[in-house]
Amino acid sequence: MQEKLREQFVEAAAMIGHDVCQYRAFDEYERPKAAAAFGAIAEFQRLISVVYGALQHGYKQRATIPEHVARETAFDFGFGFHGSVGIMLTIRNAQELFETGLDDTISTVFSMSKSKNPSEVLHHAHRLGPGPINALYEWAAGNANNGLGAEIEWRHGGRVKGTLFVQPRELAHLRKVIDETSTVTEQTVTVEGKLIAADVETSKFKLKRKNLPLIRGLFDPEIIDEDHRVQLPARCTATLRKITTIKYSTGTEDVQWRLLAIDQPRGSELGNLDSQE
Incomplete structure (x- = not known):
């Protein structure tokens, strides 16, 4: 029935x-x-x-x-x-x-x-x-x-x-x-911003970008040390490795940053960059 x-x-x-x-x-x-x-x-x-x-x-x-x-x-x-x-x-x-x-x-x-x-x-x-x-x-x-x-x-x-x-x-x-199950992707990116913090003890840094979220991560020890000093805050072009991990059970995306190199402008270049702030 x-x-x-x-x-x-x-x-x-x-x-x-x-x-x-x-x-x-x-x-x-x-x-x-x-x-x-x-x-x-x-x-x-x-x-x-x-x-x-x-x-x-x-x-x-x-x-x-x-x-x-x-x-x-x-x-x-x-x-x-x-x-x-x-x-x-x-x-x-x-x-x-x-x-x-x-x-x-x-x-x-x-x-x-x-x-x-x-x-x-x-x-x-x-x-x-x-x-x-x-x-x-x-x-x-x-x-x-x-x-x-x-x-x-x-x-x-x-x-x-x-x-x-x-x-x-x-x-x-x-x-x-x-x-x-997760996936990890890595890419190298170049970012212009202002390095506002760098701790040589923990190798942690903070990079501020205009109208974008703050980047926090680790830097390679040879980037900033006794022989490679940086006066903060420092305007720079930073080369970073962006490591993105997607965890499928939660649907979340975790992004980690590693600072690979910094290039600081000099003279008038620095003045021009600051005037754009």
Whole structure:
């Protein structure tokens, strides 16, 4: 009876141009707590929206959801069904000859959810950006922390377009893999500014730029020492190494700076630079 009702619901949804997402949250040992199950479904909604935004509008640094993307990807509640915690969700997705943005989103999310190692996570990160990976992490972590698995079936035009079945231990592994995944990039940059602090004991420096954030970091010992003195504050052209680390589990970007060389202007050059302050 329940299966027949679900099929009738899918057919009715297809007739008005709606896809159906059947989401079942399950616990291997006991009935899931409502807060945990519906929290996982809410994180899945967020994951869909963030990935859709990246596919439609390009690389996403943060897991933010613009208002128009939220509207385009919002699930509507259909009904609940027996079997741990199961619900039928619907979303507008017109039946077209070619794949839609939502179709691409679903296949991408299902593929991301099956990532087994950092290289697979990075494959998706390079395509989508850190934001969607962070959203994936939050969904996996929410499930894993509550001992939940997920069984998801996506229907488009009444036909099954994709399925995903992940056990709690698989989501715990996905959480661990993303937590261990990061990228580090280095680049050498030249910056004009004013060196306002340099501590030879700690090798720490501060470089002030006009209308830009203060740069703090370390300098190589031979840059400033007894033989290479600098009178502070000192206007200079600084050569720096910028080291950027992206942590995908948090979606944060950490930037570290290292001062490699400084070139101080002399005479009239110094006066001209100061007059521009």
